[in-house]
Amino acid sequence: MRAEVAIVGAGFTGLSAALRLAGGGASVIVLDTHAPGFGASGRNGGQIIPGIKIDPDGIDRVYGEATTDFAGKTADTTLALIEAHDIDCDAHRDGWIQGSVKKAHLAQIERRAEQWRKRGANVALLSREEVRARTGSAIFEGGWFDGRAGRLHPLNYATGLAEAARTAGADIRVGAAATQLARQGRDWRIDLANGASVTAGQGIVATNGYSGPLFPELRASLVPAGSFQVATAPLPEVLLSRILPGRSVVSDTRRVGNYFRIGPENRLMMGARGTFTDTPADTAFARVTGDLHATFPETRDLPIAYRWTGRVAMTADHLPHVHQPLPGLVMAAGYNGRGVALSSALGTAIGAHLLDAARPLPFRFTDIRPLPVHALHPVYATLAIWYYRLRDALES
Secondary structure, eight states, rough: OOEEEEEEOOOOHHHHHHHHHTTTTTOOHHHHHHOOTTTTSSOOEEEEOSSSOOOOOHHHHHOOOOHHHHHHTTHHHHHHHHHTTTTOOBOOOEEHHHHHOEEEEHHHHHHHHHHHHHTTOOEEEEEEEHHHHHHHOOTOEEEEEEEOOOOOOHHHHHHHHHHHHHEEEEEEEEEEEEEEEEETEEEEEETTTSEEEEEEEEEEEOGGGGGOSSSSHHEEEEEEEEEEEEEEEOOHHHHTTHHHHHTEEEEETTTTOOOEEEOOOGGGEEEEEEEEESSSSSHHHHHHHHHHHHOGGGGTOEEEEEEEEEEEEEETSSOOEEEEEEEEEEEEEOTTTTTHHHHHHHHHHHHHHOOOTTTTOOOOOOOOEEEEEEEEHHHHHHHHHHHHHHHHHHHH
């Protein structure tokens, strides 16, 4: 098999890149062991939140104003993709509330909101009373609202991106596990577990939290973290009128916090970080359920109808990374929990860049830096989580 561009990974990054490339006339093949959206792209909280983990002034200092502008528009890009390709994924722009259960975090929230406001974003500070009324929870001391954000059904979105890419001409292969990546003259050759191979002039590695032995240095630069989710039975009308009446998505400012929203069938969904192993842990789900009940005590009698987990990729500096380890090979990873909007927009930007090199990428290429003793990452990442939880607990 031959294509102009071969993409390894059928998550949001790979699929949005394939859609942009195929729409621009390039021949594209997408390879994945599983169906589109199998990983964290299909198993996240469905929150379309703009930005990255540092605030706008910090993005300006690290990358420049063009990157800040890109980061601020990632939700716009995602929702525009959905509208342009008529993707049925329950997408709505009802905004994001970042609430704080800590008075010590309120000054940080005020700075963050003001920095985005100065850049023209639709944001507003929320008082203690306002954030409690908008969330339906009495745990918050204040917060801010970002009207750029929204929500979607992540697996339906991934499936819709794949269908749109196929319609544009992309070839998406399921059951195509890439086992080796090597130069073949000026091209890239990707060998598959089924014995087939793909040759392409350019390659994109978009495996993120599921990066494996195909490129060991990339895997060693990331900490795959479990994102654990639970969903209740459908809320009765009396609770639905009080909990998130405006249907905004919510997360909190703690270092190890929670995020929640009203999901399909009016179920209350909550997620949080869990273990760093491949085996889902009952204790992690129990912790999320306990947090759900602490946030909304009136839901204690509602059964937990669903629970699931996906693997997101964290980086040492909490920033997304784009790599070009060799000419013609681009890698993107490390969305640090902001992957729905960021990966969609970055995949689109990578596709546009490969079509026309004059179109710059929003993040400069960086060297791949493997973490020391990466095999022990479940140990030191767990210790880091305990440390962050302790710091959260000590703040008022």
